Amino acid sequence: MIFSSTFLRTVSAPIKRKGQASAFNIAIPELRGPIVAFLDGDDWWAKRKLSVVAETFQANPEIASVGHGFYEVCDNDPPREMIVPANSCRFDLSSVDAARFAGRGLTLLGTSRLSVRRDVLNRIGPIPTELVFCADTPILAFTLALGGAVILEQPLCYYRIHAANLCAPGPNDALKIRRNIEISEIFLRYIPKRLAEFGVPSEVTEVFFESIRVDLERIKLQSGEEGGRWRVFKTEWGRFQAYYHRPTLGYRMFECAVGACALLLPPRRFYQLLGWYGRNELGRFRNILGRAEPKVAPSFFQRRPVAEREL
Secondary structure (H helix, E strand, O other): OOOOHHHHHHHHHHHOOOOHHHHHHHHHHHOOOOEEEOOOOOOEEOOOHHHHHHHHHHHOOOOOEEEEEEEEEEOOOOOOEEEEEOOOEEEOOOOHHHHHHHHHOHHHHOHHHOEEEHHHHHHHOOOOOOOOOOOHHHHHHHHHHOOOEEEEEEEEEEEEEOOOOOOOOOOOOHHHHHHHHHHHHHHHHHHHHHHHHOOOOHHHHHHHOHHHHHHHHHHHHHHOOOOOHHHHHHHHHHHHHHHEEOOOHHHHHHHHHHHHHHHHOOHHHHHHHHHHHHHOOOHHHHHHHOOOEEOOOHHHEEEEEOOHHHO
């Protein structure tokens, strides 16, 4: 049985578009097949997606879910890039290091990349209806606690980015920014409690959510909702500690300079400067001063150009 965007539209009509979680909660109990594959209405699957996923489940009877790489499509243009792991791998929450690794690659388990055993979905149960979008995040998180996931290196779906994406706000879209803050806060209230019920230690959960917590703090500070210079400093120092270790002396000096800017500049101005730094790829000058070792190798999750023969 395939849980597709067509089925979602059918079952969501009676609930007057109350959101993704409500549709999931109505549809999933009606499914009878052993594997459920999710598909957003904006996206589409590559050829052989379902057969490859089914073969992976058959070859790995202990796993709860399967994810994979994907092509990125802007509006209606042909795909120009793909996001893939360097090779097939496993995600789970068996240790702090495993949680950190999984937390950095969650995009490879997002809705149109996600397939789950139906008996695992039965164990997960209903999702909070406040999650009008991103309701796949609790599901994929819980599958990592209930057997883990295999992540395939093949790009097996096309993920479309456009102005109407609910979870991709622009810098001046106050409504979408507020909605993303609310969704992230629901994640942080709800998911850790359920992971504890599934036997995941708190220190593992804390590391698994490092990226979401840092991103949430940054969004709040950039939007001016709360916090001042000292909170920006603590957030950026926390991000550095979450992502890197073993910095050289030169890198430490660079981070001290960043911290000084955080304390001197208003939060919005600081993040405007940080955005300008990133857009212009000025990190290459930082690397002249020194380096720090990423806790998860950034080369493992690759953004690669798409050759015509790959489509």
